[in-house]
Amino acid sequence: MEIGPYIKLHRIKQEMTQAELAEGIVSSAYLSKIENEKTEASPNVVSLLCTRLGIQLDNSTDEMIREKLQEWFGILSSEHDQADIVRLYQELDELMYDNHSADGLVMFEIYKIRYFLVIGDMDRALSQINKLSEMAGNFDSLHLFYWYKFKGNYNSANNEFNQAMRMYKLAEEKLNQLDLSKEEVADLQYTIAVTHSKLRNTLEAIDYADKAIATYQITYNFTRCAQCHIVLGISYRRIRMYDKAIKNYNLAKHLGELKHNEQVIQLTNQNLGYLYSTVGETEKAIYHYEEIIKEEGIFFFERILAKTSLIKEYYNICHYDKAKEMVELSLELLQEVDDQDTFQLFYYITYTYNYAINQEAEKFESLVIDEFIPFLKKHKDYANMVIYANMLAQHFEGNNRYKESVKYYKLANSTYEELISL
Known part of the structure; x- marks a missing residue:
């Protein structure tokens, strides 16, 4: 990492303005040029700026930090014990603070977004995104890949799937500039497949899940294979290719049993239950x-x-x-x-x-008409709208209230049309 962006990153981390850092050393305009690599500062100016920031340029611990960073990056992307993830983060955070090694610092700051999402701290994840936004213009292709990917993860966690897809596609565009492992590429492909599934882009979900599973099969990542089979099962169910859906669900369940992964097994049972109900x-x-x-x-x-x-x-x-x-x-x-x-x-x-x-008819009608159906409309939950509009219609029909019955059968039918058009 060049010295200008390195100084800028530490300034932003310490919530210091350019004027505060530059005072008595250089002008704010000149500091801006240094930070954005439009000029090369003298060693004396660099030393004064680093002293004010309380940092020193020391590469003596770079190799050890690199190793710890790679270990942390690895466990963040796997089904690992959260206590280990937190422990290693705290250790790295202290090392970065004490030694100020430039190598890996930007990646560590970008990976913090992923870390905060893993531990479920959405507010800190957003704060980290906002903090790094000012730095994004200095990111190289590798930094940008993870920047886009983890911003996509944040959007996805907020159910903002269109925005998440936009971020993932920007990350995908960086792949031809990078020499990433097959597993890293497959992880992005799987993530895109899941997002397409959330957006009900069924054919695209199948395409990306197939790409990802081709890698996971040769790397023996059975858990990810199972998760891809679940995405494929959901996709084939949606296009009513039920035999292929069942085949993929059963493959997922078998792989879950091989890995003793209860979450995969029970997610498969849930999807099989839904398919057979359908x-x-x-x-x-x-x-x-x-x-x-x-x-x-x-x-x-x-x-x-x-x-x-x-x-x-x-x-x-x-x-x-x-x-x-x-x-x-x-x-x-x-x-x-x-x-x-x-x-x-x-x-x-x-x-x-x-x-x-x-048979508490009054309470049933009041709940479904006044609260439940408006709730489903608000959340655009069309599948459940069909179920409960039909249930209400049948209730009115059974009580010879035909006008009200027709009203809710019509609602169910129009909602179903909207659902199948998605």
Whole structure:
């Protein structure tokens, strides 16, 4: 890294203005030229600027820092224990502060974005992006690759998938300028495949998942292979190639079992359950959802999703005792939630079926009409809109309220048309 951008990075890290750093040494305009490599500063000026920043140019620890950086970069991109990730970050942060080695400093600062996302600190991730934005004009091709990729990760974590795709595509454009490992390229391809899937760009998702899986197969990265098969399964289900979808889901499940990866296994069960529910094979759907709730070690989201899915399946086959049992289990689980907004959908599903099973018509109508359907419209959740508009229509039809019934059948039909056009 050149000395000008190095000084600029430390100035930004310390939240110092150009005027504050330059005072008594050089003019602010001249400092700007130094930082942006438009002029070469004398050794004396460089020394004075570094002294004010409290840094020294010392390459004696470069090799050791390089090794630790590579170790940290590696575990950030893998399924590694978070305590190790945090420990190594703290160690590196202290080394960078004490030794001020220029080599790897920019990459460390860029990787902090990824680190904050891994530990779930979205605010610090955004703060780091904003802090580095002023530096981006000095990044080389390698820096830009990770800059775009991790900004895309941030956008994706915020459900801003169009913006995430734009960042990933900018990262992809840098690949022909870099000599990255096949695994690194495949990781970007997998990430793009997932983002295309989120955007419902089905054919593009298949294309990128196939590219990524070709690498993961020869590098024996079975976990990533499984995740690619899940993306392929979702994509083939969407275009109603159900046999290919089931084949990919089963391959994912097999690889998950080989690696003893419960998250992959249960994600596959969830997707198989959804597929069989879609094609009307309720017993098979129930089997896969039941497999999920047997495993207590999985994440909260997967557990509540499986239980609410079982409520729907049992209700649809008029197995109301089992549906009521699942409602009670779901309500117990939701009592553990602190952030109700995140799991609002599951509250609505659970209480909708609770009122329907108990034949509390007034509460059922009020909840679905006044709260649930507006919530689904706001979040553009068309799949659930179809389900609950139909449920409401059938409820009114069963009570000989045909005008209201027609209204919600029409809503279900128009929503379905919107869904299949995506």
